[in-house]
Amino acid sequence: MPWIAPPVLIGLGSVCRRRLTDPKHGLFAILEGLEGYLPARARVHCFGVKGQALSRVKMYPWVASVDSMAADYSARVKARQAGISSTIAHRAAEMNRWMAAASRRAAPATSDQFRLGFNH
Secondary structure, eight states, X not given: OOOSSOOSEEEEOOOTTSOTTOTTTSHHHHHHHHTTTSOTTOEEEESSOOGGGHHHHTTOTTEEXXXXXXXXXXHHHHHHHHTOOXXXXXXXXXXXXXXXXXXXHHSOOTTOOOOOOOOO
8 A cells, every 4th residue: 555644534536627427537436436446434425426427426426526517507607697706605696506406316215225335
């Protein structure tokens, strides 16, 4: 193992421009490819995860956290379309809306089929 000490958190990204389901380069292919290769107790932070991916990303026990600039991008687009300034208040309101939707997607649901981890 090339580590001085095994990392606790490993950053993965940015993944925002990847097609989620591409069989070789998509986010899910990458996450599934990591299974069994992460150092013991290490988890992953994914940079740039699409909101639509959250309902599946939550199933990977080694994903500790994610982030996204989708809310800020959406705020800028909406401000431009409405002909208004993209103020901090406007961007914060859009972030609150996006986070509420993201939290619903990431919350455990009765029908969730969580993945089993396997040790190699």
